[in-house]
Amino acid sequence: MTFNSLIFAAFLPIVFCLYWFVFGRNLRWQNAFVVAASYVFYGWWNWKFLILIAITSFCSWGSGLLIYNCKDDRRKARWISAANIILNLGILGLFKYYDFFAQSFADLFLGGKTDGILLNLILPVGISFYTFQALSYSIDVYRGKIEPTKDIVQFFAYVSFFPQLVAGPIERSTNLLPQFGRERVFDYSQAVDGLRQMLWGYFKKIVIADWCGIYVDKVFGDIPGQSGAKLIAAGILFAFQIYADFSGYTDIAIGTAKLFGIKLMRNFATPYFSRDIAEFWRRWHISLTTWFRDYLYIPMGGSRCSKPRVALNTMVIFLVSGFWHGANWTFIAWGAFHALLFLPLILTGNNRKYKEIVAPGRILPSFKEFWQILLTFSLVTIGWVIFRADSLSQAWSFFVGVCHWNSIGEISVFFKDDFLIRAVWIAIMLFVEWIDRGEEHGLSMRGVRHRAIRYAIYFAVILVTILYFDDGSPKFIYFQF
Amino acid sequence: MTFFLKKLCSFGILLIAVLLAADYCLSKVVRHADEPNFEIWRDVMSGEASTDILISGDSRVNTDCYPPVIDSVTGLRSYSCGVIGHHFTIQKIRYDMYKRYNEKPVLLVQFVDNWLYGSISKYDYQQFLPWMWNPYFLLDFFEIDPSQTVSMSIPWYRYHGLSIRDMFHESRQTRRGYYNFDKYRINSPVSRLSDSDLAFRIKPRKESLFRSFLSEVSADGIKLVLVMAPLYGSSEMPEDLCENIRRYFRDISEEYGIPFLDYSNMPLSDDKTMFIDGFHLNRKGSRVFSDSLANDIVNLGLI
Numbered sequence: 075m076t077f078n079s080l081i082f083a084a085f086l087p088i089v090f091c092l093y094w095f096v097f098g099r100n101l102r103w104q105n106a107f108v109v110a111a112s113y114v115f116y117g118w119w120n121w122k123f124l125i126l127i128a129i130t131s132f133c134s135w136g137s138g139l140l141i142y143n144c145k146d147d148r149r150k151a152r153w154i155s156a157a158n159i160i161l162n163l164g165i166l167g168l169f170k171y172y173d174f175f176a177q178s179f180a181d182l183f184l185g186g187k188t189d190g191i192l193l194n195l196i197l198p199v200g201i202s203f204y205t206f207q208a209l210s211y212s213i214d215v216y217r218g219k220i221e222p223t224k225d226i227v228q229f230f231a232y233v234s235f236f237p238q239l240v241a242g243p244i245e246r247s248t249n250l251l252p253q254f255g256r257e258r259v260f261d262y263s264q265a266v267d268g269l270r271q272m273l274w275g276y277f278k279k280i281v282i283a284d285w286c287g288i289y290v291d292k293v294f295g296d297i298p299g300q301s302g303a304k305l306i307a308a309g310i311l312f313a314f315q316i317y318a319d320f321s322g323y324t325d326i327a328i329g330t331a332k333l334f335g336i337k338l339m340r341n342f343a344t345p346y347f348s349r350d351i352a353e354f355w356r357r358w359h360i361s362l363t364t365w366f367r368d369y370l371y372i373p374m375g376g377s378r379c380s381k382p383r384v385a386l387n388t389m390v391i392f393l394v395s396g397f398w399h400g401a402n403w404t405f406i407a408w409g410a411f412h413a414l415l416f417l418p419l420i421l422t423g424n425n426r427k428y429k430e431i432v433a434p435g436r437i438l439p440s441f442k443e444f445w446q447i448l449l450t451f452s453l454v455t456i457g458w459v460i461f462r463a464d465s466l467s468q469a470w471s472f473f474v475g476v477c478h479w480n481s482i483g484e485i486s487v488f489f490k491d492d493f494l495i496r497a498v499w500i501a502i503m504l505f506v507e508w509i510d511r512g513e514e515h516g517l518s519m520r521g522v523r524h525r526a527i528r529y530a531i532y533f534a535v536i537l538v539t540i541l542y543f544d545d546g547s548p549k550f551i552y553f554q555f
Numbered sequence: 556m557t558f559f560l561k562k563l564c565s566f567g568i569l570l571i572a573v574l575l576a577a578d579y580c581l582s583k584v585v586r587h588a589d590e591p592n593f594e595i596w597r598d599v600m601s602g603e604a605s606t607d608i609l610i611s612g613d614s615r616v617n618t619d620c621y622p623p624v625i626d627s628v629t630g631l632r633s634y635s636c637g638v639i640g641h642h643f644t645i646q647k648i649r650y651d652m653y654k655r656y657n658e659k660p661v662l663l664v665q666f667v668d669n670w671l672y673g674s675i676s677k678y679d680y681q682q683f684l685p686w687m688w689n690p691y692f693l694l695d696f697f698e699i700d701p702s703q704t705v706s707m708s709i710p711w712y713r714y715h716g717l718s719i720r721d722m723f724h725e726s727r728q729t730r731r732g733y734y735n736f737d738k739y740r741i742n743s744p745v746s747r748l749s750d751s752d753l754a755f756r757i758k759p760r761k762e763s764l765f766r767s768f769l770s771e772v773s774a775d776g777i778k779l780v781l782v783m784a785p786l787y788g789s790s791e792m793p794e795d796l797c798e799n800i801r802r803y804f805r806d807i808s809e810e811y812g813i814p815f816l817d818y819s820n821m822p823l824s825d826d827k828t829m830f831i832d833g834f835h836l837n838r839k840g841s842r843v844f845s846d847s848l849a850n851d852i853v854n855l856g857l858i
Contacts, residue, residue, distance in 0.1 A: 094556060260556045491720075529566075533573045537711065540574075544716040 075118035077326045078279055078543070085115065090333055094260060105231040105254055108334075112236035116199070123198040126165060127234060133161055134208035135229040138215040138222035145218070155216040159209060166205045169195050174401030200240035202398060206365055208233050211247035213369055220247050228254045237330040241323050243341040243361035250338070258335030267518070268332025270532075274506075274517040275325030277535050281499050281542045282318035286311040289492060294462060297471045303484035305476045307493050312462050313455040314500050317346060320359070325515050344511045346454075346504070347432050347439075349446040351415040352425035354454060362398070366391050381421055388420055389413045399461070404469060408461040415453055431511050571710070578710035582685040585714070588722035591617060592639050592682030594729045599636065599649065600686055604732070605658040607631035608858070611646055612666025614639040615784050618835040620664075621845040622731040628849035629858055631661065635732030639682065642673035643761060647768055648695045654775075655691060662778045662857050664848070667804050668786075668819075669754070669796075672761040684713055735831070735838045755800050769811045778857050781808050783819045785844060787830040814855050818844065 075082050089111045097104040117124045137158035144151040173192050180188045211232070214220045223229050232251045238244075293300050293308035300308070321342040331338045345357035355363050367376075374387045389410075396409020419425040432447065433439040439447065463469035487493060506516040513520060517535070522528050586597055595617070598604035608631055610620045616637025625633040638649050650663075680703070686692050687708050697704040707713050728734050772779050781804055786792075801817060808815035821844070823829040829840030836844055852858060 260559070262556075262559050265559055266562075529569065532566075533570065536570065537573070537577055540712050540715055542715070543712075 075115050077323065077330075078276065080545075081118070085111075086330065086333075093334055098258075098260075101257055102225075102227060104258070105225075105227045108231040108236075108254070109227060109234055112231070112234040112239060115236040116234065116239055119199050120196070126169075126198055126201065127204055128230075130162055130165065130205055130208050131230050131233040132226075133158055134212050134233070135223075135226055137212045138229075139224065141212065141215050142222045151216055155212055158212045162205050162209055166201055168193075169197055169201060171397075171401045203242045203244055204233055204239060206244045206362075210244070210365065210369065211251065214247050220251065223251060223255065225255070235331070235336070237327040237334075237336075238338055241320070241327070242359075243324060243327070243339050244365050245338060245361070250336070253336050260335060264332045264335070264337075267514075268329040270517040270519060271325045271329030271332065271515045273329075273532065273535055273539070274515050275322040275327075275329060277539050278318040278322030278325065278503060280539050280544075282496075282503055283315050283322060284544060285499070285542060286315035286318070286496055289496060290315055290462070294464075294468075294472075297468060297475055300475060301484045301487065302476050302479040303487040305472055307487050309455050309459050309472075309476075311493075311496060311500075313346075313451070313458045314503075316458060316461075317342075318503065328515075340514060344431070344507050346451055347447055347508065347511060348450050349428045349432060349443060350419060350424075350450055351412065351453065352419045353428040354450055355412070355416065356429075362395065366395055370394065377420065384420060385417055388417055392416065402464075403466050404460055404463050407466060407469070408457050411457045411460060415457075434512070574711040578714070581711070581714060581719075582688070585719060585722065586685040588719075589724040589726065589728050590682075590722045591729045591734045592679065593685070593722065594727060595636065595638075595732050596652075596682060596686060598634075598732070599653050600656055600689070602656045604634050604636060604653060605632075606634035606731075607661045608633035608664060608852070609650075609653065609660040609662070610635050610637070610664040610666070610732075611650055612637045612782075612784075613641060613646070613670070615668075615835055616666050617729070617732055618735050618831065618837075619784050619841050619844050620733060620848070621735075621838075621841045622733055624842055624845040625849040625852075628846065629853055631858055633731065637666070637732065640679035643671050643765055643768075644699045647764060648692065648699075650768070651695055652686075652689075652692060659775065660777055662780065662852065663772050664780050664782055664852075666784055667781050668783060669800055671765070672756060672758045680707060681714075681717055683707060687713070733841070735836075735841055755796065755803070757803070766807075769807070769813065773811065773813075779811075779813045780852065780855070780857055781813055781815045782848065783815075783817045785818050785821050785824045785829075785836065785840075787824060787827060787833045814857065816848070816851055818847065821847065 075085060093104060093107060093111075097107040113124055113127075116127065137154050140154045141151045144154065173194065176191045176193075177188060180186055180191060211220070211229070215222045228251070231254045232245070232247065235245075235250070235254075290308050290312045293304055294312075297305065324341040328338045328340070339361055341359060341361050343357040343360065345354050348354035348357055371387055371391050374390065375383055376387065377384050379387075392409040392413035393406055394409070396405040396407070396412075399405040399408075416425070419427075432443055459472050460466075460469045463472060488497075503516070510516050510518050510520070517531075519528050519531070522531070586593060588594075595604070608625060608629060610616050610633060614637050616635045617639065620633070620635040620637075622633045622635060636649060636653060638645050683692075683696070684707060687696070687704070693704065693708065696707075769779065783801070783804065797819065801819075804817075805815055807813075823836075823840055823843055826840075829836055829843065831837045
């Protein structure tokens with residue numbers, strides 16, 4: 075079941091009504107209902123996936139209690155924590171990475187023959203997300219940041235909460251778990267804001283991401299046959315496709331959670347308005363980058379060590395982050411590319427230069443800010459090409475093709491309808507997100523007081539989104555991770 | 556919570572009103588699309604398809620029957636009123652709408668073939684959208700496929716995924732329902748289709764509809780002729796299948812006293828330069844066929 079399916083349109087109101095009207099009086103029952111609804115949501119893909127998430131949830135919950143009971147024996151607690159990490163990462167590794175390593179081994183030592191060594195396991199949707207979320211709990215218990223919960227239902231609800239189950243945000247136990255431990259009260263303004271955020275998410279996914287995807291897939295499907303200009307156009311459109319797809323999903327997830335009185339963490343903060351790569355990584359997929367920062371980078375020493383060590387730590391984090399996205403050398407190369415962009419900033423101590431939003435209190439960015447944004451976006455887009463390519467050789471063909479222009483007339487690609495219409499919608503999205511760059515999402519409507527204008531905007535967004543909706547539209551990109 | 560639900564309901568009501576209004580405006584625009592389907596429906600629903608010789612069937616009517624040739628031979632007006640991509644149940648709706656909004660024809664030419672009783676598919680459904688809210692259209696459609704009728708009636712949503720801009724060209728595409736191309740695109744003879752694709756399936760409910768249609772046309776005082784149009788490579792089709800189909804329509808035509816003209820094996824059926832693909836004649840082929848059809852109509856004394 076995906077957010078942009080008609081079945082979800084029926085699922086959500088039913089769950090909403092049952093959650094508040096039937097189970098709203100008893101917290102335990104309400105949490106149990108959340109687990110049941112989430113398992114229905116997740117099991118809709120494949121009921122066999124439920125076994126894995128249940129195992130992950132149970133082991134992490136159990137290890138949390140065991141770790142807390144051994145809090146006086148740090149060595150034992152460390153072993154339990156390590157065992158839980160190995161088990162969960164082992165499951166993740168088996169499903170996601172085994173075949174990749176087996177194939178690579180076969181390519182290097184067996185002449186490419188893979189008879190009998192590949193498992194061809196189906197990758198369970200969202201396994202990377204909920205595994206990390208469950209791990210954050212047990213690690214936080216080990217560090218003493220949170221006390222474990224004895225309520226298994228509460229914990230299962232925390233891991234499986236359906237809005238953020240399959241593609242994040244990767245929640246922290248310190249934020250989400252306590253929300254399942256206390257009574258939720260329906261908040262009108264939170265619910266309305268949730269609906270607005272969902273609407274904005276659907277607009278980005280359906281009107282921007284899916285439509286850009288058609289163009290991008292066509293070009294990437296035949297790179298040698300494309301002109302340099304068309305490749306550049308596809309690269310730019312992919313940058314917006316992945317942003318609109320992923321941030322659109324997140325907006326729908328966060329907005330849906332608000333309907334249930336749950337506050338999820340922000341995952342995107344207008345990353346394409348970043349002035350340098352460091353700022354980009356503070357605004358893109360925030361839940362993942364902070365997870366790696368807190369659970370990998372800082373324990374490795376973070377920035378509080380020698381410069382070579384800082385460089386090594388940074389490299390490791392970006393490579394692991396790339397690898398988290400998938401079992402392909404392109405993701406590792408993408409991570410390495412960003413590491414190379416990030417290293418100069420961190421080694422010179424300039425990685426925390428831009429902490430507040432760009433052009434605060436101003437309508438337009440300054441000339442310098444504009445060029446910084448453009449340069450950062452261009453570098454990020456180059457990385458996205460590597461990310462999107464099926465292989466390193468395809469990525470290389472892309473970059474070679476970009477340099478190959480038959481004539482300057484090829485620039486007309488940017489003025490043809492198929493690119494221009496998409497560019498118009500992207501411009502509208504950027505305009506809205508620029509106006510609301512200090513807010514949580516593009517349809518916050520904080521500056522719009524008149525109800526008629528707000529309603530007109532809602533209706534316009536709904537009309538456009540419905541018109542662009544395609545029943546057979548592709549899944550969200552980040553589901554494959 | 557109560558206030559939230561009340562607000563949601565009132566927003567929902569306003570939204571439905573907006574969707575209805577937006578759909579109404581969009582339907583008005585789409586009706587004027589320069590796509591063959593829309594042009595023909597527009598002619599039919601506005602009374603501009605009025606004709607003396609009404610030719611009914613599927614898309615082969617639109618490509619095979621060239622009105623200027625038929626008009627010049629018969630001395631009467633003709634209109635190629637085929638429904639692109641659809642079988643008899645939808646052709647019947649087209650005829651019902653023609654009858655409601657246009658002059659009674661002198662002669663109705665009904666194309667028949669293996670696929671006359673085929674099932675409704677979602678192929679090319681958008682041609683119906685701008686007219687779905689016409690009560691007669693809606694009722695007729697609802698009788699044959701309630702679920703598809705509902706989904707094609709939901710305001711605004713029913714236009715989702717359509718590339719409306721691409722439906723508009725510089726000029727009208729059809730001429731009295733006729734549209735065609737010069738060059739051929741696919742050149743496979745129909746004999747290469749699988750047995751299941753070629754099979755002639757008689758479905759009782761659809762056959763009953765066809766029979767009542769024949770009775771209705773006769774009762775209205777309109778002359779009727781059944782026609783089997785040429786197919787490319789039909790001489791290579793299984794003989795028993797062809798004979799079954801011919802016998803079936805010959806029997807029906809005798810039962811209802813209607814002439815049956817069989818062009819499925821006319822000489823041009825083996826000439827690939829006369830066809831766009833296995834089913835549709837090209838411009839050259841349509842002129843040859845239209846001339847034969849018009850002369851046969853005259854010779855039979857049907858007009």
